[in-house]
Amino acid sequence: AGLDDAVAELAEVRDYLGDPERYTSMGARIPSGFLLSGPPGCGKTLLARAVAREANAAFFAMAATEFVEVFVGEGAARVRDLFAQARGVAPAIVFLDEIDAIGSSRLVGGSGGSRETEQTLNQLLAELDGFGKRPGVVILAATNRPEMLDPALVRPGRFDRQIELELPDREGRRAILALHTNGKPLAADVDLDRVASLTRGLAGADLANVMNEAALLAARGRNSTIDMGLVEEGIDRALSGVGSSRIVSDEERSITAYHEAGHGLVARTLSTDAIVHKLSIVPRGGRLGAAWLPEANERLLHSRTQLMTRLATLFGGRAAEEIALGESTSGAAQDLWRATALARQMVSEWGMSNAVGGLVSPPNEAVDGGPWSDETARLIDSEVRSLLDEADELAHDVLNRSRPALDRVAAALIERETLTLEDVDEIAGPSADSNGRAASGRPAPAVNPARAPREPPVSTL
Secondary structure, eight states: OHHHHHHHHHHHHHHHOHHHHHHHHTOOOOSEEEEEOOSSSSHHHHHHHHHHHHHTTTEEEEEGGOOOOOSSSSHHHHHHHHHHHHHHHSSSEEESTTTHHHHHOSSSSHHHHHHHHHHHHHHHHHHHTTGGGGGTEEEEEEESGGGGOEEEEEEETTOOOOOOOOOOOHHHHHHHHHHHHTTTOTTTOHHHHHHHHHHHTOOOHHHHHHHHHHHHHHHHHOOSSBBBHHHHHHHHHHOOOOOOOOOOHHHHHHHEEEEEEEEHHHHHHHSSSSSEEEOOOOOBTBBOEEEEEEEEEEEEEHHHHHOOOHHHHHHHHHHHHHHHHSOGGGGGGHHHHHHHHHHHHHHHHOOOTTTTTTTOOOOHHHHHTOOOOOHHHHHHHHHHHHHHHHHHHHHHHHHHHHHHHHHHHHHHHHHEEEEEEHHHHHHHOSSEEEESSSOSSSSOOOOOEEOOOOOOOOEEO
């Protein structure tokens, strides 16, 4: 569920193993290896097993880390043995997990350990090159970091088919959730569409964990069904960890309440996409509170205006602390880190700075500092700081004009600990600017599309 494109790509593996003559009679060469890439928990191993089951093929799974030994030659011998076993029972699928453990770009010289890794990789390359000599055997491999792989491994004729498994979209998440509700007694109030909206950024394994946590909570409470409240508690645990029983001082509760209220009110005022689903000051996973701000519409392209709104929302907690309490605290650290990373992407990857313009670099190079001259690097830093200052000013502007609502929402959080969307709407009243934009006097930024990364719909203190 949720991997339709990847399943379609791998269908030819199933077809080839079931009827190889159909391909060979056309002079077609099935790809030697299929490389599955994607974040942890997105279903790479499950997909490989499913393909083997559909093809009625033997399945050999091994983590690449198991090949790496201290003594030179042992890893290569293990590779030979694995493929010999697969050839003996063909049709078969060999699945190598975490292939970057042996397939990363090779070092020159090095210790015995690095030489062992290189010999193991060379043996794997030899097996890939001998694909025509092992009919009925297909190699699948998985990695979280495809950019780290040795170019010799991914050239045509080896792992020449690369399939990227992305985090599931809303429809994919709903399908995965439906799969993991089988056999679970759900109450009538459980809305899987709503759950799918609240779990943006979660992988399939995380979604399975959400429903399992809800079932455990229901059993622990001796409930006959799993209601929506328990499912939301399962989401809380997946995103922020288990609730803590630690005693929080009144001062920290007040700071946290204003912080989360600030996030919520800035998002509510500026964004046409974000929904203030829930604000909480219940301690979880070492954090004192959280704001759930899922997007109503999951976008792949974001304009500069939308990204500035995201930046301002990240600054909302810190701005609320400064407005209400006179100074900020260390609780904004994660928000500032995320804001800085986003602003740097806007400048160095997406060309959203007039001063830097279209002088950008690929994502990995931008993260590592980029191929910049010292002068350009200083300019990028200056533009990043300018974006952050603009977002901070915007957040302060919104909250200063919404100060009565900020005080009311914070007070309600202190009293109730958790506020829903309906609670916030009732307490805060109409937003400060009904057109979804702060009246700061600045012109709207130019719209420039950008492929923005997915993030969990939560900001935490």
